[in-house]
Amino acid sequence: MIEREVLTVEEIEVGGLIPTVDALRAAGWRIIQVLGISGTDHIELNYSFGLGMRHRILRLRVAPEVEVPSITPVFLGAYLYENEIRDLFGVKIERIAVDWLGKVYDPVEGGAFSKITVTATSSEGGPR
Amino acid sequence: MSSHDKAAPGPTVIPFGPQHPVLPEPLHFDLTLEDEKVVGAIPQIGYIHRGLEMLVEKRDYLDYVHVAERICGICSFMHGMGYCEAVETILGVQVPDRARWLRTFWSELERVHSHLLWLGLAADAFGFENLFHASWRARETVIDVAEETSGGRVIFGSALVGGVSRDPDDETLRRCMKAIEPVRAEILRLAQVWIGEPTVRHRLSGVGHVSKEAAYALGAVGPMLRASGVDYDARERGYEAYGEIEFKAVVETAGDCMARVLVRLGEIEQSFRILDEVVAKMPAGPVAVPIKGMPPVGESWIRLEQPRGEVLYFVRSNGTRQLERFRVRTPTFANIPAMVEAIKGVSLADVPTVILTIDPCISCTER
Amino acid sequence: MSAIEKSPWLIHYDASSCNGCDIEVLACLTPMYDAERFGCIVTGDPKQADIFLITGSVNNLNIPVVKNIYEQMPEPKAVVAIGACAYSGGVFAECYNVQGGVAKVIPVDVYVPGCAAKPESILDGVVRAAQILAEKKKAMRKARRAARHAESPAQEAAK
Numbered sequence: 264m265i266e267r268e269v270l271t272v273e274e275i276e277v278g279g280l281i282p283t284v285d286a287l288r289a290a291g292w293r294i295i296q297v298l299g300i301s302g303t304d305h306i307e308l309n310y311s312f313g314l315g316m317r318h319r320i321l322r323l324r325v326a327p328e329v330e331v332p333s334i335t336p337v338f339l340g341a342y343l344y345e346n347e348i349r350d351l352f353g354v355k356i357e358r359i360a361v362d363w364l365g366k367v368y369d370p371v372e373g374g375a376f377s378k379i380t381v382t383a384t385s386s387e388g389g390p391r
Numbered sequence: 392m393s394s395h396d397k398a399a400p401g402p403t404v405i406p407f408g409p410q411h412p413v414l415p416e417p418l419h420f421d422l423t424l425e426d427e428k429v430v431g432a433i434p435q436i437g438y439i440h441r442g443l444e445m446l447v448e449k450r451d452y453l454d455y456v457h458v459a460e461r462i463c464g465i466c467s468f469m470h471g472m473g474y475c476e477a478v479e480t481i482l483g484v485q486v487p488d489r490a491r492w493l494r495t496f497w498s499e500l501e502r503v504h505s506h507l508l509w510l511g512l513a514a515d516a517f518g519f520e521n522l523f524h525a526s527w528r529a530r531e532t533v534i535d536v537a538e539e540t541s542g543g544r545v546i547f548g549s550a551l552v553g554g555v556s557r558d559p560d561d562e563t564l565r566r567c568m569k570a571i572e573p574v575r576a577e578i579l580r581l582a583q584v585w586i587g588e589p590t591v592r593h594r595l596s597g598v599g600h601v602s603k604e605a606a607y608a609l610g611a612v613g614p615m616l617r618a619s620g621v622d623y624d625a626r627e628r629g630y631e632a633y634g635e636i637e638f639k640a641v642v643e644t645a646g647d648c649m650a651r652v653l654v655r656l657g658e659i660e661q662s663f664r665i666l667d668e669v670v671a672k673m674p675a676g677p678v679a680v681p682i683k684g685m686p687p688v689g690e691s692w693i694r695l696e697q698p699r700g701e702v703l704y705f706v707r708s709n710g711t712r713q714l715e716r717f718r719v720r721t722p723t724f725a726n727i728p729a730m731v732e733a734i735k736g737v738s739l740a741d742v743p744t745v746i747l748t749i750d751p752c753i754s755c756t757e758r
Numbered sequence: 759m760s761a762i763e764k765s766p767w768l769i770h771y772d773a774s775s776c777n778g779c780d781i782e783v784l785a786c787l788t789p790m791y792d793a794e795r796f797g798c799i800v801t802g803d804p805k806q807a808d809i810f811l812i813t814g815s816v817n818n819l820n821i822p823v824v825k826n827i828y829e830q831m832p833e834p835k836a837v838v839a840i841g842a843c844a845y846s847g848g849v850f851a852e853c854y855n856v857q858g859g860v861a862k863v864i865p866v867d868v869y870v871p872g873c874a875a876k877p878e879s880i881l882d883g884v885v886r887a888a889q890i891l892a893e894k895k896k897a898m899r900k901a902r903r904a905a906r907h908a909e910s911p912a913q914e915a916a917k
Binding site: 268270293294295296298300309311315316318320338339340341342343344361 | 433607608609610611623627628692694701703705707715716718720724725727728729
Binding site for chain 3: 411417437440442443446449462463464467508523531544755757
């Protein structure tokens with residue numbers, strides 16, 4: 264029998280991240296991924312968790328200067344995602360268990376995925 | 392390279408990679424050793440990072456499927472298909488039945504060729520040249536079938552938003568299934584070597600152990616997760632035609648390198664059964680629906696089971712022909728923490744074997 | 759025909775390709791295509807290699823690795839750039855972390871077309887690279903002989 268996939272998205276605040284994630288861990292969820300999306304004035308972080316066919320997303324919108332706590336004390340496996348997001352989006356993620364100190368990709372330009380600074384300097388004339 | 396300290400007691404750090412004889416792709420580890428035993432490993436990725444997720448902002452959303460197919464050359468069709476599924480979900484498009492079944496056909500074909508490729512590379516990692524060549528010879532027949540039905544050897548090029556771009560007729564499909572019949576016998580023969588050969592067992596049994604709890608908590612996926620005893624296969628989500636096919640996830644409980652081999656051997660056999668069923672049940676009809684206009688504003692999350700494990704696609708559209716964000720979380724990316732766990736405690740000589748048994752695909756990991 | 763042409767040793771490195779060309783390079787070495795019939799052996803050691811098979815484009819992180827491998831290879835040496843990415847970046851040319859083809863970093867002797875390149879064309883590229891190796895070797899010998907000749911009259915005179 265096919266279990267239907269259930270997708271839920273819930274918006275949370277930075278302060279609520281660790282308690283929510285703790286509760287998920289206790290309930291047997293596993294980490295699927297952390298995704299960053301850059302807006303023009305904020306970064307959206309999506310933490311995905313899975314339990315069987317259920318898929319739950321915690322959505323967090325943070326301003327670039329806000330510090331986000333690392334979820335690696337709860338889900339150690341998240342260290343790659345968090346390092347990546349810090350490198351590509353410039354999000355301040357604090358105390359990652361395995362910290363690459365901004366050297367995951369060493370891309371041509373730092374924070375390549377972040378549109379925050381890009382739009383601030385080239386908002387006129389650009390197609391986007 | 393670190394300098395040679397004069398017989399310094401305590402741990403030694405040894406760099407492993409990025410260019411290394413057993414690795415077809417660059418991956419770097421800083422291995423901390425105590426004598427011959429690995430006590431810690433820090434992975435370093437980024438040698439193949441291209442940044443193709445950003446490219447979605449420059450390309451038309453229908454053309455981007457060609458880029459999606461090139462996220463990885465081994466699971467290329469499934470990457471293209473996952474992107475298409477994600478976009479179709481936003482568009483609200485129902486793919487024709489024949490396209491769904493053809494996608495399933497190519498997915499399973501890709502799983503067989505990927506697992507055979509991996510069996511060869513893993514054998515090569517512990518120096519069993521003969522087994523490497525035998526696996527790859529068997530794989531060539533599978534690749535021939537892929538080329539005949541899809542047009543491409545490794546990059547199939549047959550994924551299309553709204554369906555598939557090629558329609559091999561039923562006669563061709565049946566002929567192809569007959570052509571890979573000898574491969575099944577060959578794989579059974581190879582499986583005997585993998586399972587029965589004492590030298591293979593010696594290198595794999597009890598090496599690189601990951602417990603069920605660790606695999607689950609670290610977010611491992613695919614054969615890595617199933618070899619540790621967790622029964623999870625994203626195909627059970629029933630995407631494409633999987634909802635109409637009988638299959639059960641292949642699960643082993645030992646959690647060592649041997650268990651990972653057994654899971655993949657089981658999956659090859661299972662994929663052949665699915666291929667048989669797909670060809671027998673292949674419905675008639677069109678293989679694509681035309682897609683026109685702009686995608687509506689929206690987002691979608693798609694999870695698929697690739698040869699290396701569960702993959703996740705995220706697509707967000709802002710209502711223009713260029714999507715706002717595309718994200719792929721590939722199986723190897725999720726498996727790296729578990730791989731580091733597996734490396735701890737093995738001897739230096741076993742490191743290549745352990746790395747290879749997670750079936751690393753660095754190209755898709757770094758995108 | 760020189761020994762180097764009859765038995766060139768290969769080294770393979772994936773700069774930043776999608777893996778498609780890499781598995782085709784490996785397919786070349788396995789029984790179906792069997793590059794070993796041209797005397798090729800794959801080695802993991804750059805210091806033993808004559809032909810450098812490189813796939814994919816270059817970026818900040820892998821440029822030192824590519825240069826390092828190339829510089830460690832003994833003269834004469836040939837570089838085969840495999841696939842569209844190794845030529846120009848291919849479909850990824852516009853990506854922010856792709857700086858372009860490998861020719862930006864090391865001199866390329868043979869380009870193998872394709873995305874992904876087919877094993878037949880990779881074999882063709884290897885065979886051509888072997889010919890180029892032989893020519894380079896001949897040129898090196900000639901240059902050495904010329905240098906000796908240029909020296910020897912002076913030495914004769916000194917006696």
